[in-house]
Amino acid sequence: MDVVSPELNSLLPDEIMDTEAIEDIPHSQPGGTTVQSEASDDTPVPMETDTPMASENVSLCSIATSTGHTQALTTSTASDSTFIISSGSQLPISISSSSPSFLTLKPAMTTSIATTKTTDSLTGTTFSTSGLQKLTAPFTISAANHQIILNKVASEAAKSAGAQPQIIKQEGQKLLVTAIGKSGQPIVLQLPHTGSKPGISQTSGDLKSQTQQFKVVTIGGRTELKPIVGSPGNQLTTLQAQQLKTVQIAKKTPVSSAAPIKFIITKTVNSKGLSPQTSVTPVIAGRVLTQSSPGMPSRTITLSEPHNTTTLQSISGKKIAISPLKSPSKVTVVSVASPTSNASQKSVALPVNVALGQQILTVQQSTSGSPVKVATSQTTTQGIKAVQSVAVGGVGGSQFKTIIPLATQPNVQQIQVPGSRFHYVRLVTATTASSSGQPSGPSTSSLQTAKPIVVSTGAVRMSVPIVPAQSIKQMAPKPLTSATVVTTNQTQQRLIMPATPLPQIQPNFTNLPPGTVLAPAPGGGNMGYAVVPAQYVTQLQQSPFVTLASSSAFTTNTGIQTQARLPLNGLSTAETTSRPRKPCNCTKSQCLKLYCDCFANGEFCNNCNCNNCFNNLEHETERLKAIKTCLDRNPEAFKPKIGKGKEGESDRRHSKGCNCKRSGCLKNYCECYEAKIMCSSICKCIGCKNFEESPERKTLMHLADAAEVRVQQQTAAKTKLSSQISDLLMRTTPVMSSGSGRLPFTFVTKEVLEATCECLLEQAKKAEQTHQPQVEAERMILEEFGHCLMRIISSAGKAKADCASINC
DNA sequence: GAGTTTGAAACT
DNA sequence: CAGTTTCAAACTC
16 A cells, blocks of 8 residues: 555644654663663562452453563563454453563453563563563553553552552553543553664663654643653653642653663652652653552543643654544554564554443454564454454444554654544654654654643543444454565554544544555654554454454555544534444445445445445455555545535535536535535536525425424324334233233133123113113113123133132 | 436546 | 546436
8 A cells, every 4th residue: 555645744733742752761671771660570560550440440461471570561672472452252351462471451350450571581671562562551441431541550559669650661662652531540552662673673782772762642631741851862851840740750860871762651640759760751741650559449541531631742753643532432553563673563452442331352462473464454364353442431432443553664654533533643653773863852842842632522432343332342463364464574563542632633634544554754653554444343353353464565655544434424423423324235346446435434334235345354455455546546535525614514515516417416416415515616517506595405405304304203103103002002901911900802702792792782672672762772781881891801800810720 | 126317436 | 637437326217
C-alpha cells in the first residue's frame, strides 16, 4: 500500500504529541543508570496493583515467568516477540509473549498485575518485551466502569522499599499512555524496541547511545497536568511542581550525558511523595502511573471520562493525535511490526472494550524469535489472532474500531484520527539513534506549549469489536503466511488510543478509510497504522486468528492508517451507527469498489447479500489493495461526501456536488437529496429542483414528512393494539395451571356450547308457549344463560379440583 | 420479484 | 478532462 503522504502529519494539530522529541531513556542496565526505580531485586515485582479490583475490573498483568522483579519495563530488542492481544476464552486479558514475560489482563478479581521482568538480556532487570511492544504496566480494566487501569503504581510501601514508580524502559520505543481518568492514573505502554539500527539496538550495554523514545498517549488529559519535557541536552527534565495533585513526575539525572534523555512518567497514586525517580520524562498531560503498592487499592482510570484539559504533548517529530470521541466507540489498536528493526514485530492490540462491561480482552505477546508479523491477511496458518481490544469508557458506543499499527518505514507518522467519533492517539515511532537527531528543544517546547485537549465526550474507548457486551474479545495475531509476514527488523509498536477529542484533527483524517495505511513521513517513525473497521471485530471473533500485521505489501511502504468510520451522508457517526447499515447487493465489484456502500464507508460487509465478496478479513490483501487503488485515484475517496456544516445542518453540502440530469435532484438517485440537503453551486445537475424555494421539493418534503408521521402513527397504533390484544388474552385465557382460578377454555367445548344453546332454545320455547312478553322471554333466556354459565363454571371448578387431586 | 432508470464510479 | 462503460441502488410495474 502506499505510504501516506507526509502531509498527513502536517495536518495534525500541534496538540498532537510529537514523540520524537522525547528522548529515550537509556535502557536500564544492570548497574547502569537506569531510569527505573532502584528497586532491588527484593522489591516485589511491580504488580499492578493491586488490590483486588472490583469484580468487573480487568487487570492487565504480566504473566511472564516473573523472575520477580518488575521494576522497569524493558523490552529486549534482541528477541523477537510479537505482541498479541488475544482474548482468552475467558475474561482475562493477557498479553503474552512467547517469551516468558507477557502481560495479561485479568479480570478485576485478580487484582493486580505484576509486571515481571522477564528476560531482558541486556538490562536484566525488567520486563523485557523483546523487541515487541509491550504493555509494561499492568492495567486493569473494569468493564463495568469503563475504566482501564494501567500500570498501577506500587504502593507507597513499595516506594519506600525502593521500588520506584514504574518506568517503562525499552530499548526500543517506549510508549507511555496516560489516561486521565477520574482516578487520574496514567497508562503506560511500552513500545517495542525500535532499533533503528540493528546492531545498536541489541546489546550493547551501552544503552545510552541508544535513543529510546517514549510515546505518551494521554487519554482524557487534565489541564492540570503539564507535560514536562526534558530537552535532549538536558538529561533530566524537571517536572514541574505544576503537576497536579496526584501526579508527580520524578526525574532523574541522566546516567550518561551522552545518553538521550529519558522520560519517566510516574504518577503517584497517593499524593504521597514518590520515591525518587530515575529519569524524568516529559509528563504528559496525563497522569503518570506509578506502581501502586500491593496494599493499595487499585485504581481505575476512566478513559472515557471527558476531560477538558488533556494536554497533548508534541514532542519533536512525532505527534500523537487524539481524536475527539463523540460517541462511544471502540477502537482497537494494533501495532504492526516495523520493518526496520531486526527484531520482530509486534502486534499490539490494545484492547479494551470495556464498554459493555463484560467483555474480556486478552493480550498476548508472542515472543517468537521470528519476526513479528501482524498480518491481516487471510492466511491463517499460524498466527495469533488478535482479538479485540478493550473498550474503555464510553457507555453506549455502538461502534468499535480497531486501529492497527502496521509496520512502517523507519519514519513514523502520526496517527490519524478519522471521524469525529474516535479519538485516536497518535503513536510515535521510536526512532533509534540512527534517526536524525531529535530536536530536543523543540520537543520540549512543544510539550510545554502543548495545548490541553479537551475531551468532549465522556467516553473514550479503546477497543475494537462491536460485540455484545458479554462476548469476549480477543486479539491475536494471525498466523502469517509468508506473504503476510511483517518485516522484523524493527519492531516498533504504536498505540492508538482514544484520547481527548481534537476537533482540529478530524477533518484531516476523515478521508482515510479503515484499512488504509498511512505511510510514515520520511524521517518519521517506523510505524504505520491501520484502521480496522468495527466489523473486524466480528470477523475476528469468527475466525480463529486474525492477522493484524500487514503482509509484505505493507512492509514496503507504509504505515497503515486507520480511519474511523466515516460519517455517512453528513450524518454524525452516532447517527450512522444508530441505524443499521443497509446490506449491499454487489455482484460484480467484489465489494472492493466504491460502488459498494460498505466498502465506501470503510466497513466490512456484514450480513450483506453480495456475491464473491472480498470486503472482509479473509481478503484483507485484496481489500487493502483496493483501498490503495481508490486512494490513488482519489485521495478523498473515503472522505465523507457531505461536509458537515459549521454550525448546523443547513451548512451541510455535498463536497463535490451532484451531476443529476433526469431526476431533478428530487430522488434518492441524487446524493444531495439522499443526504437531505439542498443542491449547491458546486452541483452540476440539470433541471435541479432541490433548492430551498422549490415548490416541488417542498411538496415532496411535506409528503415525506406526512408519510413519516403516518408510519409512526401506524406503528403506534399497532403497538397499542398488540398490547391490548395481549392484555385481553391474558385476562380471558383461562389458565389452569396458574392457580389463579381461571377456568381452562377447554371446558367450553362444542358439546357444552350445544347444550347451552339447547337450554336457551328450550327456555325460549317455554316462554313462547306461555305467551310471555318479549321482555320477559329475554329475561328468561338470559337467566337460563346465567344458569348455564354457572354450571359450566361449577363443572370446571370441580374438574380442576379433581385434576389437582390427582396431580394432573 | 423482475425489469428499468439513474447517476456515481470506473475506465478509456 | 471528456466521453464511455460499469455498477449497484433507486425506482417502477
